[in-house]
Amino acid sequence: MRAEVRKLLGLPTAWVGLVLGLIAAPALVFVNTPGLRRALESGQIADLGYENLGIGLLGALILGVVTVSSEYTSTSDDAPDARQMTATLLAMPGRSRLLLAKGTALSLVVAVQGALTASATVLLTQAMLPKYAPPFEPARIAAAVLYWVLLGLLAYAITLIFRNGIITLTVFIVNSSVVSVSYLLTKLTPWAAYLPDIVGAHMFLRSNPGEVHIPPVTAGLVMTAWVAALLALAAKLFARRPA
Template sequence: MSAETRKALTLPAVFAGLAVAILGSLAVTLLNSFSVRNAVASGNPELVADTSPIETVFAAVPLGTMGAVVLGVVVISSEYTANSSDAGGGRQITATLTAAPSRLSVLTAKAAVVTALSALTAAVTIPAGLVLARAAIGDAANESVGTGEFAARSLGVFAYWALTALFALGLTTLTRNGIIPLILLIVNSSLVSFSLLLSDVTRLARYLPDLAGTAMVLGPSPDLFVDPELLLAPLPGGLVMAAWTAGMLVVAAVVLHRRDV
């Protein structure tokens, strides 16, 4: 755990992922808050989805998900990146498994580090975003979400980001390269959700990991882009996403254990 933490905190890409998740989410929250304030001030609150600062904070969650993807990918893909010729041209994974021959222990430690970083990211982003949103929206704010719901959905954000990062970790372990997982998962979480596209064909798409886990963030509130009837309840949705992630990590652990690194 100590070694994997130190390695993660020496990777520039990890700090890039944290910046995307934290600073990017806060920037989107601030922009959305100004839009809400201006819409209310002009007498056209219907121009925005909601005037609640809390809803404004949760609307920025997709950008934070991209940061979680980066975290999950680079923690393992860095092991397979070739060093420069001056450093011998080897890969970090050789030194890692020489120092810690148990491959399952290495993968478990990496998963723990990714989960801890996701928790830290959520713990900073959500409260800071709420402070910014309330300050920017001011008296125009509509506090329509109770404290209990806010706490539950905040935990949902952590769970969604952590499970996304762990899924990315497992997928990257299989590919031994970060390019494919980054492209696939970032496009899916930001531009085109393959689960949403499939939902037009079959309702079974609601059991795909990203769409199932979305319910943990949205809670009982309606959403502009997702049909509420398509979503599972928050707890079942979280369990479905956790099952997908656990399955991916199990497959990754088996492949890592059996193959020639």
């Protein structure tokens, strides 16, 4: 696990995810202050500060993807079939232990990133709008951090299944920041609210858009079930595939 943490933090792309995840949400507080003041006038303050945490999930997604994709990237133009995964499996032949170490390393890094970002974003909102910002709730912050960790593991599992980081990351970024296919599906059926990227937000947001209200604990259990199922599938495929 120590080796996987060092490996992850040694990836330039991972630092892109770390920096993006750390600064995007607090920066959004400054950008959105005029809009936040207008929301205050209409009484929409339940998620003030917390709603900015959504953009930070891009950092967790990037970290989840590069944890796996870096292993399958060619290490040399002269030897396009040479990949880091070959050396990794020689050093750690136990594939289950390898996946557990990678997943644990990813979870630790994303959890630290999420805790720092969520706390800074909420505290900054309170400093800028002290009369209106909701109180600092450790349980709610923890739920947001858990959401980030589960999203990172979700990206980790899907990248492991398809072994293509570019496609996986493109789909995640487009779905989370440009056009949310999951949100559009909620307009067709209320069951779409239980898709992992939608249901997870109910863990810490109190005024989610849409008609379906999901209690925070239920949302956490549903998202955990999604991630566990995809991790199990990824582990099964990883055990059967050649390096």
